[in-house]
Ligand SMILES: Nc1ccn([C@@H]2O[C@H](COP(=O)(O)OP(=O)(O)OP(=O)(O)O)[C@@H](O)[C@H]2O)c(=O)n1
């Protein structure tokens with residue numbers, strides 16, 4: 001982003017079209033509540049808390065876009081933040097691509113943020129945006145690992161799996177969102193991956209496949225992904241601590 005003539009506005013795309021199978025039966029995960037408020041609203045507020053973010057594109061469950069639009073109309077964001085709702089796809093990757101397709105021309109920096117990471121602090125969001133604005137085409141917040149990691153030869157479910165390797169833990173990072181991108185780079189990555197069929201479990205992984213530079217900035221413990229039922233308990237505890245610290 002060293003070319004001053006390029007568009008500079010920042011948008012956040014929030015893929016929120018997943019079912020939340022690992023969380024168990026119930027509403028789509030993004031619509032489940034934490035302290036009475038849908039997870040998606042927490043995630044939107046986390047993006048809108050950054051003064052740099054002027055647009056949020058929510059990628060809703062395909063059949064639930066009107067319901068999500070109503071929900072967002074009921075929950076105020078800061079006045080400086082616009083939002084759009086678009087229907088999602090069958091995979092996270094497809095949902096993100098549909099969100100990118102909806103961006104107006106004047107967006108130069110794009111964040112991609114899981115609705116399932118509702119509690120990311122604004123300092124993490126701002127650190128990602130700053131690193132993109134400083135010239136990195138792709139930026140990922142991440143944390144060192146607490147556990148040792150083994151690479152295995154996957155076998156039958158429940159059967160012992162042979163260990164293939166133990167990667168050096170000091171070089172590994174657990175990757176979070178929001179991930180930040182120069183818009184053109186991310187669009188090119190999604191187009192290329194759609195053509196060659198090689199998917200990736202995160203957007204930065206697609207940029208890596210282009211051979212472009214991806215950098216890591218410090219993530220945050222509270223940016224964890226709500227994936228399994230225990231994560232809901234942790235998220236409620238984090239919110240309770242924030243309420244206690246805020247004195248209400
Ligand atoms: N077709 C999909 C699948 C996932 N997501 C979004 O991608 C994020 C990360 O995905 P994950 O946590 O795996 O959510 P789910 O796919 O809902 O979870 P599960 O795999 O347990 O069903 C979530 O915000 C989810 O809503 C999406 O927008 N479209």
Ligand SMILES: C[C@](O)(CO)[C@H](O)COP(=O)(O)O
Pocket residue numbers: 092114174175176177201202203225
């Ligand atoms: C994008 C992501 O949150 C980075 O850790 C993660 O890869 C999403 O994985 P999921 O299995 O789709 O939740």
